[in-house]
Amino acid sequence: MANLAMLELDPRELSAYAVDVEELLDFVGRIDSALKDCSPEALSVSHVDFNSLRKDSISDSLSREEILQNVREWESGFVKLRKRA
Amino acid sequence: MFVNGKAALLSSERERNIMGKLFKLHKMLINKEISSSELTQKHLCAIHNKNSKLNAYVRAYSRQALLDAEKADRKIASGKALDVLVGIPMSLKDNLSAKGTVCGCCSKILEGYRSAYDATAWSRVKGLGGVLLGKTNMDEFAMGCTTETSTFGLTKNPHRETFVAGGSSGGSAAAVAADLGVYSLASDTGGSVRQPAAFCGCVGFKPSYGAVSRYGLISYASSLDTVGIIAQSAEDVSLVFDRISGFDPMDSTTQPDFSPCSFKRLQDEVKGLKIAVPRELADRADGEVREAVLRAAEKFEKMGAEVELISMPLPVTALPAYYIIACAEASSNLGRYDGIRYGNSVENYDSIEQMICKTRGRLFGDEVKKRILLGTFVLSEGYYQRYYLKAQQLRQKLCVELNKVFEKFDALLTPTSPKTAFKIGEAQQDRVTSFNSDLCTAWVNLAGLPAVSLPFGKDSKGLPIGIQLVGDKFKDSLVLRLAHHFQENERDEYIKATEVEL
Numbered sequence: 001m002a003n004l005a006m007l008e009l010d011p012r013e014l015s016a017y018a019v020d021v022e023e024l025l026d027f028v029g030r031i032d033s034a035l036k037d038c039s040p041e042a043l044s045v046s047h048v049d050f051n052s053l054r055k056d057s058i059s060d061s062l063s064r065e066e067i068l069q070n071v072r073e074w075e076s077g078f079v080k081l082r083k084r085a
Numbered sequence: 086m087f088v089n090g091k092a093a094l095l096s097s098e099r100e101r102n103i104m105g106k107l108f109k110l111h112k113m114l115i116n117k118e119i120s121s122s123e124l125t126q127k128h129l130c131a132i133h134n135k136n137s138k139l140n141a142y143v144r145a146y147s148r149q150a151l152l153d154a155e156k157a158d159r160k161i162a163s164g165k166a167l168d169v170l171v172g173i174p175m176s177l178k179d180n181l182s183a184k185g186t187v188c189g190c191c192s193k194i195l196e197g198y199r200s201a202y203d204a205t206a207w208s209r210v211k212g213l214g215g216v217l218l219g220k221t222n223m224d225e226f227a228m229g230c231t232t233e234t235s236t237f238g239l240t241k242n243p244h245r246e247t248f249v250a251g252g253s254s255g256g257s258a259a260a261v262a263a264d265l266g267v268y269s270l271a272s273d274t275g276g277s278v279r280q281p282a283a284f285c286g287c288v289g290f291k292p293s294y295g296a297v298s299r300y301g302l303i304s305y306a307s308s309l310d311t312v313g314i315i316a317q318s319a320e321d322v323s324l325v326f327d328r329i330s331g332f333d334p335m336d337s338t339t340q341p342d343f344s345p346c347s348f349k350r351l352q353d354e355v356k357g358l359k360i361a362v363p364r365e366l367a368d369r370a371d372g373e374v375r376e377a378v379l380r381a382a383e384k385f386e387k388m389g390a391e392v393e394l395i396s397m398p399l400p401v402t403a404l405p406a407y408y409i410i411a412c413a414e415a416s417s418n419l420g421r422y423d424g425i426r427y428g429n430s431v432e433n434y435d436s437i438e439q440m441i442c443k444t445r446g447r448l449f450g451d452e453v454k455k456r457i458l459l460g461t462f463v464l465s466e467g468y469y470q471r472y473y474l475k476a477q478q479l480r481q482k483l484c485v486e487l488n489k490v491f492e493k494f495d496a497l498l499t500p501t502s503p504k505t506a507f508k509i510g511e512a513q514q515d516r517v518t519s520f521n522s523d524l525c526t527a528w529v530n531l532a533g534l535p536a537v538s539l540p541f542g543k544d545s546k547g548l549p550i551g552i553q554l555v556g557d558k559f560k561d562s563l564v565l566r567l568a569h570h571f572q573e574n575e576r577d578e579y580i581k582a583t584e585v586e587l
Contacts, residue, residue, distance in 0.1 A: 005416060005461040006423075007454055008439070008446030017455055023516055024459050028409050031475050034402035035482070054337060066201045070427035079425055081437060 107267060107321040111169045114161055121161065121172025125154035125216050128174045132218065132265050138246065141259040143179055143237045144187060145219035150174065153216045160214055169324050171214030178257050178271035179220040180227060181312070182301035183207050186217075190303050191235035192225045194448035195428045204301025205336065206270050206312045206329040213328060218266050222256030225450045226419065227277055227305045229253050230522040231512045234452040239509065243285060243585040244548055248506040251281030257315045258285040262585055268316040268325055274305050275407055276502070276526025278313035279538035283501035283551020286540040286582040288568065290314045290322045291526075293559045294533030295340040297326075298333030306414035309407075309530040317583060319537065319568035323347040326561065340559065347562035351569045356389030358567065360554075361494040363397035366525050370500040373544040378500050381541055381552045381571070385498065388574055390567075392498070397490065400528035403483050404520065407527035409463050409476035416460025419453070480531045487532050491557035496567055499525050501538040501551030525553060535561040537568045540582030541575065549582040 001021075002009045009017065064077050073080040113119045129147050136142050157172030177183060180190045182200035189195040203211065211217070224234040232240040232255030240255040242248040243263040250259040257269035258281035271278050273291040282289025290313055297312040304310060312329070316322045327348050333339045360382070367378050382392045424430025424444030425437075431447055434440035449457070463472035490497070503524055512519040529536045536555040543549050554571075556564035572579050 001458050001462050001465070002446075003442075004465065005457050006420075006438075006442050006445055007449070007457065008442040009454070010446075013446075013451075013454070017451075017458060020455050020516070021458050021462070024408070024412075024455065025462070027516075027520060028405040028459075028463070028472060028476075030402070031405045031409065031472070031479060034399070034405070034479055035475055057334065059334075062201050069201060070198050071425070072430065081425065081440075 105320040106317050107169060107173060107324050110173060110267065111171075114172050115167065117161075121154040121157040121216060122151060124172065125150050125174045125218070128218055128264075128266060131263070135263055135265060138241065139243060139250075139259050139263055139265075140222055140238055140240045141250070141256045141263065141265055142176065142219045143189075143191060143222050143235075143256065146186065146217060150216050150218050157214045157216060168213040168328070170210055170328060172216060173267050174216045174218045175210065176218050176221045176257060176260050176266040176269040177207055178254050178269065179223050180272055180303040180305075181207055181270055182303070183217060186220070188220070188303065190226045191223050191237055192448070192450065192453070193236050193429060194422050194424070194444070198428045200301070202301060204312075205298035205333045207301065209329050210270070210325075221254070221260050221269060221271070223271075224253035224255070225453050226303070226415070227253040227272055227274055228415070228452050228456050230276070230280060230519055231507060232256060233510075233513055234450050236450065241509075242506050242548070244506070244543075245546070247509060248548060249284065249509055249512070251284035251502075251506060253277040253281075254315065255281045255284075258282050258287050258289065261285070261287045261315050261317060262583065268314060268321055270325075270329070271313055271315055272302055272305070273311045273313040273530065274309045275411060275523045275530050278315060279526050279536060279551070279553060280502050280522060282315050283538045283540070283549065283553075284506040286549030286585070287315050287317060288319050288322050288540070289538040290326060290565070291529065291536050292326060292330060292561050293535045294530075295338050296330045296343055296345070296535070296559065296561055298336040298339050300333055300335035304418040306411040307418065308414060309411060311530065319539070319565050319572055320348075320351060322537070323351055323565045323569065326565070330561075343559060345562050347565045350562045351566050353566055354389075355385075355567055355570045358390045358495045358563075359493065360385055360390050360392045360496050360498050360567075361395045361397075361490065362392065362498045363400065364394055365396065365398045365401050366499040369401065369521075369524060370503040371505070374500045374503060374505065374550055377541050377550045378498060378552055382498055384571065384575060385567075388570060393494075395490070397486070399483050399486050401524065403479055403528045403531060404524055406476035406479040406483075407523065407531055408459070408520070409472050410480065410531070412456045412460035413464050413473050413476075414460070416457045416464065419449075419457055422449070424448075483528060484532050487534070495556070495560075495563060497555040499553045499555065501525060501553040505544045505546065505548040505550055529555055532558075534558055535564045537564050539568050539571060540579060542578045542582055
């Protein structure tokens, strides 16, 4: 799961998180009891009943320079990364 | 420290000022009894004196704040029609963008990240002449209920320094409670505005989802995130809310044509309004909190409202759905932190993939990593239907049930948090305490409803108790009206809950 989430964890973290995430899963697993006696009709409607789609409108956006101001290194408008340390 | 002796006037009139403080300060500014520069200086000095103890602010912008205050003074001197927010010093939670300033979500991974644009809520305040004092402390990426997960360390409760200020917007609530800013803009994903407001004896308002633009708010769980307000009175909250709410083309979830005008409606009658008290939420609160809610119900009855105790178990059983949805959305939203485009990154790596994994593994805090893991798990093949889909179904069920409740009632009255403020370290030791902290608030975010937390007396430990009023979707004005009338009727209890130790 850590690989899937792109998180490098050390062995201490792996064992500690396994316990905590297990506890979290036990907790969220209670969802089954909450859904008991629930008709399919009650569950079929989207909860988002006000978010209608709107037409796209083209407008000015941030410049490339503004977007890149938080990048550590960049050149000619591209992010620069070292291949190896 | 106060300038020209005028601050003495401010502090001696504290009791009078906290009720409708914004309007009173505005009048003082217009009548030239105090200038915005003096007011800003006063707040900056208070931050300088108290912040080392409280840790409410993570950054103060003294120079820029004074420049903005001077600008506001020039506006005031011009005698043009001025907005009530002009020259008023305030703060932003560290996950709301203000162009050119660091917006780090109190995380190592965003250390040094400077916002390239203003959040809409802040941009509207700035446009009206608001003065930004600084950024306030929060749980890392708003994940937590105590501010203990902040990379800057926890915020202490201004009422008792051995207790937490709550979270995730603990810095904002402590700042308002300790007079280190008139109001604060913060975010509420599962109670992050209301719970710290309750712990610190402030008013915390979470608007309806879609009432205030989320543009420029760093995302945690996009379907739950809301920009909220912490202030000392419902009147102040209403004045700010009217100015920051409304349609924004930069956020497609904002509601077209929503214009609450809540301030105009604050004085409207509450007589005849129907309020329900869900028994399951009141019964899960500590004795003193439960007693306060029932006492508040009696007060509302005396004010002419019709109050009824009802059974509504779903908000309690829906708490796991909140955690599933919030963590699933967080795992997706936080996927953008790869150390390449912005923020911090590690130095030594063998490949781009390793750089990303190392950066995320080393620079995210424990709580964030656990929630990303849980979110990744519930969205993974084989578990999506077992968890995520069921959570969405439960969310739907909750919305359907709440629609029925609001056909009969105008508002719900509940505790804001089952307990008053935790002792420092208590919630970190006991995860159940931490989960249950969101019990009375998270369901409100699942349904996108407006809710306000009000201080109502203190418990035997001297900590403020918060009560919560919840309204139907886009009935924000009604919720604020009820809150305002309650505060006006219960001035003594209210003032008692706002007296701070630090």
